[in-house]
Amino acid sequence: MAITVQPITATFGAEIGDVVLGKPLAAADLADIRAAFTKYAVLVFPEQQFDDDSQLDFARNFGPLETTVFKARKEHKLRLHENMADVGNLDAENRILAADNRQRLYNLGNRLWHTDSSFKRLPAYCSMLHARSIPPLGGQTEFADMRAAYDALPEATKRRIDGLVAEHSIMHSRAKLGFGDFDENEREAFRPVPQVMVRRLQDSGRMSLYIASHIGAIRGMEDAEAKALVEELTAHATQRQFVYSHRWRANDLVIWDDRCTMHRGMEFDDQRYARDMRRATVSDVAPTCEQMGLAVAAE
Ligand code: OGA
Numbered sequence: 060m061a062i063t064v065q066p067i068t069a070t071f072g073a074e075i076g077d078v079v080l081g082k083p084l085a086a087a088d089l090a091d092i093r094a095a096f097t098k099y100a101v102l103v104f105p106e107q108q109f110d111d112d113s114q115l116d117f118a119r120n121f122g123p124l125e126t127t128v129f130k131a132r133k134e135h136k137l138r139l140h141e142n143m144a145d146v147g148n149l150d151a152e153n154r155i156l157a158a159d160n161r162q163r164l165y166n167l168g169n170r171l172w173h174t175d176s177s178f179k180r181l182p183a184y185c186s187m188l189h190a191r192s193i194p195p196l197g198g199q200t201e202f203a204d205m206r207a208a209y210d211a212l213p214e215a216t217k218r219r220i221d222g223l224v225a226e227h228s229i230m231h232s233r234a235k236l237g238f239g240d241f242d243e244n245e246r247e248a249f250r251p252v253p254q255v256m257v258r259r260l261q262d263s264g265r266m267s268l269y270i271a272s273h274i275g276a277i278r279g280m281e282d283a284e285a286k287a288l289v290e291e292l293t294a295h296a297t298q299r300q301f302v303y304s305h306r307w308r309a310n311d312l313v314i315w316d317d318r319c320t321m322h323r324g325m326e327f328d329d330q331r332y333a334r335d336m337r338r339a340t341v342s343d344v345a346p347t348c349e350q351m352g353l354a355v356a357a358e
Pocket residue numbers: 146169175186188198199200201322323324325336338
């Protein structure tokens with residue numbers, strides 16, 4: 060039986076049914092999922108049972124997996140497999156993280172509009188977030204369609220940003236929250252990397268904005284001007300007409316295209332309720348400047 064595809068809007072977001080992802084997939088189902096991913100950019104799969112191994116196995120259908128950023132911190136005790144990003148609020152003993160816990164403060168960066176791993180030279184292609192347990196209130200995840208946002212830009216703005224290269228670092232997004240607790244190893248691992256601000260997607264052929272709160276500078280532009288531009292583009296791209304807000308149910312798997320969406324987590328009472336969310340992330344095929352045929356000087 061073929062999968063079902065229920066669009067959330069005509070071009071952004073779809074709910075996929077009649078498929079079980081926690082075991083090996085039929086090639087035809089995988090092809091249909093890929094086609095839906097190309098068109099809708101955010102896919103919601105309700106009622107998927109996964110353990111960490113089966114979630115990682117499913118993700119490997121889409122390409123090589125990323126390693127969690129927490130590995131760059133030697134004393135950090137990983138709760139999960141190193142290919143799994145731990146975006147919940149629990150520690151290695153499954154206790155709720157205290158208000159002053161470093162991992163909690165670090166993960167508050169997920170409340171800012173971003174796309175995953177744009178701070179890596181080879182950024183993310185897609186992310187696959189599974190809800191193991193959710194709070195009864197709040198904690199939605201919002202997604203913005205950066206293809207539609209690009210299409211809606213004035214022509215003058217499109218010309219202005221064409222060919223621009225931004226510098227992304229996870230230390231930039233954390234600095235916006237006043238968080239700067241990075242050791243030597245992390246500072247080296249998180250040195251800013253160049254990314255194009257506009258990209259063409261190889262599968263759909265559509266153009267997309269590519270920005271995130273990880274941006275700290277734009278090459279060849281004064282800092283004040285760069286910050287104002289990124290603020291304006293973010294405000295434009297996150298208007299309601301470009302945004303889908305996902306209200307989680309336990310065992311939802313949501314997949315998003317990191318090349319052409321931004322997302323952010325919404326507030327919930329994280330001192331009271333557990334929210335166990337685990338993300339497998341697939342690497343893109345090449346650095347974005349390379350994909351767009353731009354030669355960039357080393358920083
Ligand atoms: C992520 C992320 C937000 C959330 O998993 O990459 O940013 O709502 N999550 O947990």
